[in-house]
Amino acid sequence: MSSFLTYLINGISLGSVYAIIALGYTMVYGIAKMLNFAHGDVIMVGGYTVFVICSTLGLPPFVGILSAVVVCTVLGVVIERVAYKPLREASSLSVLITAIGVSYFLQNAALIIFGADTKSFQNVINVPSLTLMDGQVTVSGVTMVTILSCALILIGLTTFINKTKTGQAMLAVSEDKGAATLMGINVNRTIAVTFAIGSALAAIAGVLLCSAYPVLSSTTGAMPGIKAFTAAVFGGIGSIPGALIGGIIMGVIENLSKAYISSQLSDAIVFAVLIVVLLVKPTGLMGKQIQEKV
């Protein structure tokens, strides 16, 4: 029983990181209708920012996290402006390839700046771990912070989208770009804001990811990025609660299948579940069926 709880908590913790990353994918996809494959690498940039501020310069973690958010937000907006905006009218395939290009650009830039060796990341989240059931179950501080941040971000984002003008503009753009323009919404500005928010989330995900698994290299964000993308599809890409649920379910399935079925097959099982879900619900768990208007 205590082992099961440990597995479950680990799964939720891993899933929460996936979920925060997936939120970035899903927002950008929902509003700009593009897959921003560079998202995972923005996470890596966030990780390196904290590394430079906290480990190299020795400033307090709070400053590091704040700078990571600022750096990633600016980076996200710049990437959008330079690489994606000129392609707004191009086919989605061109944008996808550009995104992959940006991803490689960021990875290699990090390689040049920080070198190839893996950096060990100093944990910036100093929360004591929690011991339950007479010491049989230990929940690390990072895990609790991750789960909590995930919940807060979800609440914050939902409120932002439903209650603010910018949020409403995002919804409008996601539904119909052309009509939104006619209604006086600045589509370019809205998309830029979306990228800013998505990248700020990536910074937070970077901090959490690197605190939970403290190694940092130029490819740190790549694999979690792909897993989170899968989680976003799983939950229904474009749907914010979907990203959260998709992420957590993926994390839990991955960990439980590792624990009870086979550590060799866990990824295969995760993707098998994904296939089944997509067969039954092609738009993902929470995805909306969008009617094509003739």
Add this chain to the structure above:
Amino acid sequence: MKKRRVVCAAMAAVMAMSLAACGGSDTASATTAAGEASESEETAAEGSSEGVFVIGGSGPLTGGSALYGTAVKNGAQVAVDEINANGGINGYQVKWIFEDDEADGEKAVNAYNTLKDEGMQMFVGTTTSGACMSVIAETENDNMFQITPSGTTADITKPANVYRMCFSDPAQGTKSAQYIAEHGVAQKVGVIYDNSDTYSSGIYENFAKEAQAQGLEIVGAESFNSESKTDFKTQLQKLKDAGAELVFLPFYYTEASLVLKQADEMGWAPKFFGCDGMDGILDLPEFDTSLAEGLMLLTPFAADAQDELTQNFVAAYEEAYGETPIQFAADAYDCLYVIKQAVEKANITPDMDMSEICDAMKTVMPEVTLDGLTGAGISFDENGEPNKAPKAVVIENGAYKSLE
């Protein structure tokens, strides 16, 4: 006018080369000192580019295992500088060239071709196993003499032209199990291994075999893969529940650092035992080395060893590169001295082509015995595998301490 001079020079060079080649085959049978001397004079007269041995190497200088490639590159350079300062090999200077292969098979083949274009005659590579497996087909085809300092996959030495300085994966797995059993380190053993990596799973398979033969109990064998190599909590929890006293970690130090941290977070402190891939864990920047306290690893080289050879090597390496060498550097260093000895035994000269060099090397390799950094009396069997005694170290106070 200028053109003609170039043509003349080229023809002269060709003639000189053919002469030198004749001389080479003559003197090979009649190994008189005089013959050798005149031969070296001949080649020296041809021009400096012909008078050097070009030895190439490849390994990752970028990417996750960059530490290994860099160590091989630098370790060999230390050996080359020493050899050159002491008059070279058979009186010829040695040129060491190195290419980055990012530990990737495809890039390693490209790196190998680049090295050949630069005139490489013997190949010390590649550093990592996976890349090495891609290159051996090429070197076998070219009949290029190859010795890998640290490629551990068993099949690497299948082609007759390929030799190895380190222990193969099977040997590492077997030696680790023997060490654990013979020194009574633990009885109940758990294993975590990377099943997407031939190095890791190769060691695991042989470890499991030998552990059984030695009467060790393997209470659990958990795996991970290259897609999910950051979260080991589940695997650790399973081994903890199974009652493992020792966890065998046959994979690279980056992942191992995470395993150590996550075990610490769980409040679980079994013994940990690694192989050569663990080497470098103390050099991981910002890694809390107190987590690695008591970690044991099978490695042929400890920089704290007191013998003169090690001390000199460590001093030279530290002076040149500002860091303590790891075993990969020592393996590469020994490779260069094996080449030196074999080349001298076979009277190889730089003007021979790579295939001739390789054939000559193959005939003398079984006779080589080297007292190197990674073992005394290193010799090679008919499969190109090294014979030397295994060594283990334990990490104490943040440094390697040699075990017997």
